[in-house]
Amino acid sequence: xxxxxxxxxxxxxxxxxxxxxxxxxxxxxxxxxxxxxxxxxxxxxxxxxxxxxxxxxxxxxxxxxxxxxxxxxxxxxxxxxxxxxxxxxxxxxxxxxxxxxxxxxxxxxxxxxxxxxxxxxxxxxxxxxxxxxxxxxxxxxxxxxxxxxxxxxxxxxxxxxxxxxxxxxxxxxxxxxxxxxxxxxxxxxxxxxxxxxxxxxxxxxxxxxxxx
Ligand SMILES: C[S@@+](CC[C@H](N)C(=O)[O-])C[C@H]1O[C@@H](n2cnc3c(N)ncnc32)[C@H](O)[C@@H]1O
Numbered sequence: 101x102x103x104x105x106x107x108x109x110x111x112x113x114x115x116x117x118x119x120x121x122x123x124x125x126x127x128x129x130x131x132x133x134x135x136x137x138x139x140x141x142x143x144x145x146x147x148x149x150x151x152x153x154x155x156x157x158x159x160x161x162x163x164x165x166x167x168x169x170x171x172x173x174x175x176x177x178x179x180x181x182x183x184x185x186x187x188x189x190x191x192x193x194x195x196x197x198x199x200x201x202x203x204x205x206x207x208x209x210x211x212x213x214x215x216x217x218x219x220x221x222x223x224x225x226x227x228x229x230x231x232x233x234x235x236x237x238x239x240x241x242x243x244x245x246x247x248x249x250x251x252x253x254x255x256x257x258x259x260x261x262x263x264x265x266x267x268x269x270x271x272x273x274x275x276x277x278x279x280x281x282x283x284x285x286x287x288x289x290x291x292x293x294x295x296x297x298x299x300x301x302x303x304x305x306x307x308x309x310x311x312x
Contacts, residue, residue: 106302109140113143121198125197126139128193134163134164137302138302140301141301144305145229145305149170155179156180157179157229158184158225160184161184162183163194164197168207169198175206182208182209184210194209195209215239224248224249226249226251228247230257231258234258234274238287245291254310255306260304261303264278293311294308294310
């Protein structure tokens with residue numbers, strides 16, 4: 101998305117939502133160059149989750165809990181957000197931030213490979229959200245598509261990939277990721293059980309509703 105448009109959406113998403121914990125998480129992202137989903141897409145994740153009455157969310161690639169912050173708000177006090185990340189330091193930071201935000205009681209954080217953590221979970225989810233290394237996107241979709249309830253959603257970040265998904269060109273330093281994102285996007289679009297569209301907020305959020 102054009103930077104000025106993204107800034108505008110970010111400003112709107114921030115209006116009326118002033119949480120110092122969220123601000124601290126955003127500051128950390130800037131200071132450490134960590135790729136959080138950001139305010140405009142975060143707000144959209146909450147909206148999508150609330151729209152389908154989500155109570156159980158599986159996150160593949162949680163970092164230090166920024167996207168989980170938005171899902172945790174949506175699922176409510178009786179809901180559950182299962183986080184995964186390979187880096188234990190991210191899990192510790194997520195606990196600190198989300199505890200301070202009063203949301204940690206809705207979160208379970210699994211340290212390790214995201215797909216292994218997902219496989220170890222039982223049952224269906226209202227939402228599976230994907231934000232791991234992009235080369236894994238096709239496998240994440242294959243693992244998730246049967247485990248999202250009818251009426252539930254697959255949400256996947258960075259599917260426009262700075263425009264490279266459309267042109268098919270490599271993005272510097274990420275060999276193979278463009279092809280994997282394109283494969284993922286095609287697989288989702290062709291799955292007749294899902295109605296999907298890429299919502300072009302920030303770097304594009306694949307939004308696929310399971311209808312059968
Ligand atoms: C883009 S960041 C996630 C940001 C997070 N969704 C947010 O918006 O706050 C990707 C994270 O996924 C983790 N990761 C990448 N591939 C993974 C994998 N295969 N299994 C577990 N974690 C993975 C990385 O350690 C990193 O913290």
